[in-house]
Amino acid sequence: MIETFYPRNAAAWHRLRGKDVTASVAGALVGSHEFTSRYKLWAMKTGKLFDDMDENPAIKRGRLLEPVAVQLLGEERPTWQLRHNTGAATTYYRDPEFRLGGTPDVIAIDPDRGQGIVQIKSVERTAFKRKWLASNDLPEPPLWIAVQAIIEAYLTGSSWAAVAPIVVGYGIDLPIIDIPLLPGIVDRMKAESLAFWAQVETGEEPDPDFERDGDVIDSVYALDHGEEVDLSRNDRIDGLIGARHLLRTRMSEDEKTLAATDAEIKTLMKGASIAYLKGGQRITWKMVRKIGPDGRATSFRVLRVPQPE
16 A cells, blocks of 8 residues: 655655665666666665755756746646646655655646646757767657656556656757556556565665665765675686776776775675785775875775786
8 A cells, every 4th residue: 555655854754765765766676777777776775875955057057947847747748637746745655565766846727637747857069969869860768767757657546657857958848748647557566565675674785786886885884893705716816806906907998997906896896905815915995094286184985906927
């Protein structure tokens, strides 16, 4: 049974969302989310990664443009009754059995189709052309956004869903894209959410995406506790050291692949400061402290890997 909540403020809203996989990040469960991986989501829900509530420029743009999008939506669909789900009227919906939740941007009543939800996204025009018009001239949202709309329709008991990207350039456009309500998507997300929360409760780590999760791994293992680990019998570490050496000695260094290699080494170390290798060699990942030009001290961990034997 779906539950509804009316958070009094932003802090209460964030507390509610912390209990669930919200529709906005559900695509991470199947590796389709543009900004959040399953590993990052796991790190946030286990408290290993701080969920920064501060605005970044993209979030600020979306917050400021959302009321404009709602106004445009009313002009484009004058027969619809619209409820902007924000401010004092905010309603949070959750399925407690599967721990899925969501806060739809707009609840809409279409005289022909009944209740639906509209998910609003703010998109810069060149990004819209690159990501939403990649296959043809008809806009198609990225998969994670379509998944978000489908889950929000399910949570609200709606019969239809749409995504309305407010496209900003020299002008403002608001295409309204209908999203088919595929029941298989909801069933898949329910199963994935149950499996995800089981991992959270047992402490089992999902496999990181090393090309995407390097910063998350650094945050998860930000503290240097002085621990040591024996990797002398690990079959993977020698290959990583060799690949890392090759990447660093290339004339044109592949920084992305090198960063992914370092991320995998750090994951094998599980936060340890020292990893012992075959032949007595060691990898160190220790905290260093530096004084910047402004006189302020900063601390961070530095990975040092020996040459391959």
